[in-house]
Amino acid sequence: MTDLNKLTIAEARDALRKGDVTSTELTEACLTQIQDAGALNAFVHDTSELARKQAAIADTRIKAGDAPGLCGIPLGIKDLFCTKGVPSQAASGILEGFRPEYESTVTQNLFDAGAVMLGKLNMDEFAMGSSNETSVYGNVVNPWKTDARELTPGGSSGGSAAAVAADLCLGATGTDTGGSIRQPAAFTGITGIKPTYGRCSRWGIVAFASSLDQAGPMARTVRDCAIMLEAMCGHDPKDSTSADIPVPDFEAMLSGDIKGKVIGIPREYRMEGMPDEIETLWADGTAMLKDAGAEIRDISLPHTKYALPAYYVIAPAEASSNLARYDGVRYGHRARLEQGDGITEMYEKTRAEGFGDEVKRRVMVGTYVLSAGFYDAYYNRARKVRTLIKRDFEQVFDAGVDAILTPATPSAAFGLGEMANADPVQMYLNDVFTVTVNLAGLPGISVPAGLDKQGLPLGLQLIGRPWEEGDLLNTAYALEQAAGFVAKPEKWW
Amino acid sequence: MSIDKDTAAKVAKLARIRVEDDALPGLAQEFNEILGFIEQLNEVDVEGIEPMTSVTPMRLKRREDVVTEGGMTDRILSNAPDAREGFFAVPKVVE
Secondary structure, X not given: OOOHHHOOHHHHHHHHHHOOOOHHHHHHHHHHHHHHOHHHOOEEEEOHHHHHHHHHHHHHHHHOOOOOOOOOOEEEEEOOXXXXXXXXXXXXXXXOOOOOOOOOHHHHHHHHOOOEEEEEEOOOHHHOOOOOOOOOOOOOOOOOOOOOOOEOOOOOOHHHHHHHHOOOOOEEEEEEOOOOOHHHHHHHOOEEEEOOOOOOOOOOEOOOOOOOOEEEEEEOOHXXXXXXXXXXXXXXOOXXXXXXXXXXXOHHHOOOOOOOOEEEEEHHHOOOOOOHHHXXXXXXXXXXXXXXXXXXXEEOOOOHHHHHHXXXXXXXXXXXXXXXXXXXXXXXXXXXXXXXXXXXXHHHHHHXXXXXXXXXXXXXXXXXXXXXXXXXXXXXXXXXXXXXXXXXXXXXXXXXXXXXXXXXXXXXXXXXXXXXXXXXXXXXXXXXOOHHXXXXXXXXXXXXXXXXXXXXXXXXXXXXXXXXXXHHHHHHHHHHHHHOOOXXXXXXX | OOOOHHHHHHHHHHOOOOOOHHHHXXXXXXXXXXXXXXXXXXXXXXXXXXXOXXXXXXXXXXXXXXOOOOOOHHHHHOOOOOEEOXXXXXXXXXX
């Protein structure tokens, strides 16, 4: 068998179970590709030794005949996940040298299922960014390329997206606070799902905005996402917001039958100045779901416009609180101090040296909106608007809508450095279609659905009812089958 | 509401992030762009709306108020930039 690294998780699982291939062979195939892909800058911490050990154990387990679906599958892990004894830096200078003494619940769940960790993946610093240009490790480069320009893979899970798209691993973990799984998935022609808030434990995932953060899988197909998601989620007493409800067999729910399902098309997502290609893609996706037997319904989510401004109050506010822990005392970087410097100087210098510009900006905006005199005007108002945004969704779901179809991003991948001189808000607009889903705590999935004029992938987003990831994955599966997206980036790296 | 250089300096101080004087005007400008964007929220009628506290309607789990784990000083200190005799070490706090 050739090109083992290009198998889907489902194909690899079946081949492993049949004994046609071993996890060791799969793992070696991926490690060779990773070695070769330095130009993408996707993998930033090598765990090949651990990977080989895990693969050997997985092979024994598969031979014994008792192996979950993910057993022996080589994955990449976003640097935001704490992995025991392995550098976990959230792509920040302030966590340089940090080696956690514990394992995040999500990675532990994956390892319990027999998954193999190939290495840690690049990302935007503390998951703050939409282009993977804020990482202390440098930019990730999108494997898709149509001219001399290097393109962004999106962010913040840019390393995860690039690695899966370039066939360096079979799947990867991502996290999504405002679109950080779905936007990079769309920019790289892969599939990624953010589950309902509370599905995946946040324990051991470096916190950005705790009321919005969720982990999820990024993979090449909807089926692969279903297999990975099932292994990642589940109740965890160590995360007080983790949901104590059963995790269904998501893969078993992929029938592709969506007859009679009601798909909502929200008029507020038709944005001024949206490129024609996005508009066409959206219309095509709508037609595909209709052909598959779904009922299409125009819906209204009136507070959509206020989602991004509310997000840019709530997320920085929570970040300023969460990131207060990086003070140079317990872990990571501590600034070199001058004679006479006290503890305040230590905090201020440590944080100035350790944080990048975007992180500093968000921590300070968060500090401002929470400060005396502004708390009500900004923070409480934003939380009220958040209530209204969630209510918009509740009303359409109550009216019988099963899922909502929208574009995943307002454009295809743009060039690295192209936004360098834009004001920060321009970059924030990347998340305009995805951020509502985090504010309402809903599951959302991005499915590759076509190419633009330049030949770059574009994605569509489906938004589901809370806790109904199985149904959402099935609708995404129907869309995937109808769209028939098979394009791959040509190898240049 | 416009942020000037002094407000930017105050926010940086509150956030415990050192910002050099010559970087303050640029920072104030960025704050103004972001806050200008956020100002849109004032258009929304939020009369009688409760601020969201929990995105999923769930009651946080309770547990017995007892020690569940501990006795791992070495592991807790293993990543400290400076640790001595079982403690985190910091510059002098009290004169």
